[in-house]
Amino acid sequence: MTVGRAPMEAGRFRDLAEAYGGDLSRWPEAERASAEAWLAGNPRDGAAVLEAARALDDLLGAWRTPEPAEALRNRVLIPAPAQVRHARRRAFVLTLGGGAGLAAACLAGILVAPVLLSTPTAGPAPLPSPRIEEAASSAASSQTDEVLAEVLADWEPPLADPEADVGA
Amino acid sequence: MLRPVTDALRLATFAGVARPASSARPDDPDADLVRRIGKGDVLAVRALTARKLPRLTALAARILGDPSEAEDVAQESLIRAWRQAPVWRFGEARFDTWLHRVAVNLCRDRLRRRRPGDAADLDALVDPGPAPDRGLEARDVGDRVAAAMATLPPRQREAVVLCHYQDLGNIEAAQVLGVSVEALESLLSRGRRALRAALSDLVP
Numbered sequence: 001m002t003v004g005r006a007p008m009e010a011g012r013f014r015d016l017a018e019a020y021g022g023d024l025s026r027w028p029e030a031e032r033a034s035a036e037a038w039l040a041g042n043p044r045d046g047a048a049v050l051e052a053a054r055a056l057d058d059l060l061g062a063w064r065t066p067e068p069a070e071a072l073r074n075r076v077l078i079p080a081p082a083q084v085r086h087a088r089r090r091a092f093v094l095t096l097g098g099g100a101g102l103a104a105a106c107l108a109g110i111l112v113a114p115v116l117l118s119t120p121t122a123g124p125a126p127l128p129s130p131r132i133e134e135a136a137s138s139a140a141s142s143q144t145d146e147v148l149a150e151v152l153a154d155w156e157p158p159l160a161d162p163e164a165d166v167g168a
Numbered sequence: 169m170l171r172p173v174t175d176a177l178r179l180a181t182f183a184g185v186a187r188p189a190s191s192a193r194p195d196d197p198d199a200d201l202v203r204r205i206g207k208g209d210v211l212a213v214r215a216l217t218a219r220k221l222p223r224l225t226a227l228a229a230r231i232l233g234d235p236s237e238a239e240d241v242a243q244e245s246l247i248r249a250w251r252q253a254p255v256w257r258f259g260e261a262r263f264d265t266w267l268h269r270v271a272v273n274l275c276r277d278r279l280r281r282r283r284p285g286d287a288a289d290l291d292a293l294v295d296p297g298p299a300p301d302r303g304l305e306a307r308d309v310g311d312r313v314a315a316a317m318a319t320l321p322p323r324q325r326e327a328v329v330l331c332h333y334q335d336l337g338n339i340e341a342a343q344v345l346g347v348s349v350e351a352l353e354s355l356l357s358r359g360r361r362a363l364r365a366a367l368s369d370l371v372p
Binding site: 018029059064088091 | 205206208210213214217221222225226229230235239242243246247250251252253254255306309310313314317328331332333335337338339349353354356357360361363364367370371372
């Protein structure tokens with residue numbers, strides 16, 4: 001593909017018109033300057049190509065869709081405040097959940113470290129009650145998991161960068 | 169099944185990695201509204217609705233060929249936008265591109281669920297009132313275009329709708345469809361060639 005300011009060829013100019021139509025402002029930004037330069041050097045051929053593409057553009061423009069009804073606007077607007085509030089609360093809980101998980105891990109470390117670091121004596125030292133860490137982590141994770149389930153339900157895959165595919 | 173925290177963190181990391189710095193687009197015209205919506209500004213909600221609802225309804229109507237389903241898609245897309253606004257990561261993809269991707273995915277879900285033989289009500293898809301500078305003929309042409317668009321393969325139809333009707337640039341349209349810019353261009357060329365053939369008696 002010809003990109004940037006490299007000279008454009010007639011075939012590429014026709015390909016772009018065929019794909020993007022007869023309005024140069026809709027053409028890929030990276031190729032617009034080259035296309036304009038080609039058009040300036042080939043005004044008759046260029047005009048013919050663009051005119052043919054514009055004829056189809058004009059036809060497509062005849063398909064107009066109705067404006068959204070007021071009832072639809074209300075269906076969108078009415079739940080908005082509650083949805084935003086819920087999302088903010090969810091984001092807060094997520095942050096809090098992450099913090100609680102970290103705190104639980106630290107607490108577990110503090111409780112277990114003396115046992116691990118102590119030298120063995122006559123008998124095995126009693127381990128700290130696992131209930132403390134279990135309670136801390138399960139409370140945090142169950143609450144967090146509920147929120148995460150909602151987050152993941154709404155999750156859209158990240159937008160890939162199509163430019164990364166150029167030349168691939 | 170509920171996923172553990174680690175899975176979510178892995179997903180978040182993946183999302184960050186999948187958006188390279190080169191795709192950063194700080195010139196998002198919706199950024200201010202999205203920021204205000206995230207803080208609970210009702211006026212911003214109204215403004216974004218006025219800006220996006222007609223676009224999303226038209227997008228879904230042209231992809232699905234069903235005005236009632238198109239309304240549902242537009243509504244669901246904006247509801248997701250309200251949920252997204254407080255946690256939106258500015259400076260990456262444009263909000264409008266993300267919103268289009270949500271709507272296109274919802275349309276695809278609905279198309280997948282359709283049974284063979286479900287026909288679109290093409291009459292309901294065309295604006296009944298002719299614009300002042302157009303005659304009744306415009307509606308007839310609109311009907312023909314709608315019918316021709318309905319015959320295109322779904323991906324070609326999506327490409328034409330995004331680039332011609334929604335005015336998305338090639339990079340944004342390719343992001344919405346999850347394809348390369350070359351693949352988008354191929355879809356557009358094939359789609360427009362098919363439309364030109366279907367409407368050949370109207371094209372000079």
